[in-house]
Amino acid sequence: MCLAIPMRVLSIDGDTIVAEIDGVKREASLMIIGEEIGVGDYVVVHAGFVISRMDEKEALITLELMKEMKPESATASA
């Protein structure tokens, strides 16, 4: 029910965007998001509405933290 997937914004027309994931395109409404959304952004879409914009900087910080968890050999080959 609260499943929401990160989708890439392809186009914006007023209060509606078209976003895509794995080749599947979906329309979603911007009615309940206050942030500016741009083409190329990743957004979290739930029940036809954009509920959040994915913050790339934060994603990279989390990934950096996660990388420290890898055993030495895995990081070296990555």
Next chain:
Amino acid sequence: MNYMDEFRDRDVVLGYAAQIRKLSEQRPEPMAFMEVCGTHTMSIYQYGIRSLLPEGVRLISGPGCPVCVTPNRYIDRAIAISRLSDTIITTFGDMLRVPGSSSSLMEERARGADVRIVYSPLDAVAIARKNPCKRVVFLGVGFETTAPAIAASILAATGDGLANYLVLAAHKTIPLPMELLSSDPELKIDGYICPAHVSAIIGANAFRGLAEQRGVPCVVTGFEPADVMQGVEMLVRQVVEGKSRVENQYSRVVTWEGNCKAQSVLAQVFSVCDAEWRGIGVIPGSGLEIAADYAAYDAEKVLPVSVEETREHQGCRCGDILRGKVSPFDCPLFDRACTPESPVGACMVSSEGTCAAAYKYGR
């Protein structure tokens, strides 16, 4: 890139497993963490998270599936409305097969009721626009992630001047049952894996009371396997260090304040009410009803129907499962009388119910 693969990195997941094991050795007593989101429940089963954790670190599924916590009485009312003439019921797919006291929407549809699955409540508004001579009733079930979308659909109907769009609302908010369950001496919850997308709306700050006043560690956690493992690691660390605070593992999507626009749309269309939770009972202030200004859209007020007397399903342990008291495997019906093909209880029907997840991935 959308980073899906990076958050499924096996080495990262195993790295966290080792780290959790090492940390948990610093505390002789076992720990139990509860997740209160059906998508977490699914992730935990799907990726075999429990098998990666040491014996002393237990994960308990709580009341995180909105369809599952919806009481029979609501289903029965939706069924009664579906039997009215010139009525189209619109709903998210997982409500269809939930058994009410004596029928389900699926059965009603087979008998001729017009019940349609929609992807978005805006699709339901579009159906109302196309069918001016019929009333279109949307089944508004869900937590804080879903409720603003339903609120927005009511605003859209208002904007279009539609008088034939109605919502049968049974929305619920999750922090209050979390507080209730955290003080249950039988459960002894050491921390919460806080819901990801609910938090995108309400903000990580919503759990401060739970962590700071009640002393229950909280970590807002994403859904990918590396997210869940990192979230559990952060919880174990808090327990071991004797800390109790809110941490945000899912900062790429969730902020501390949450989505203010969604919050204001929600506050405009809904007001707080008491709500009945399957298995828990009535929790004061844990529900959302359509506000007086929008009463014309409230199916419960506009459509008086007589609802049959509620009957619970014999032997079904859904209630105890939703409170985290027992696991699906403790239910005498699980995988016998109750399967996804012929579900007896709500937790088996919804794709994110604890029993459905245990059936699909846990057997």
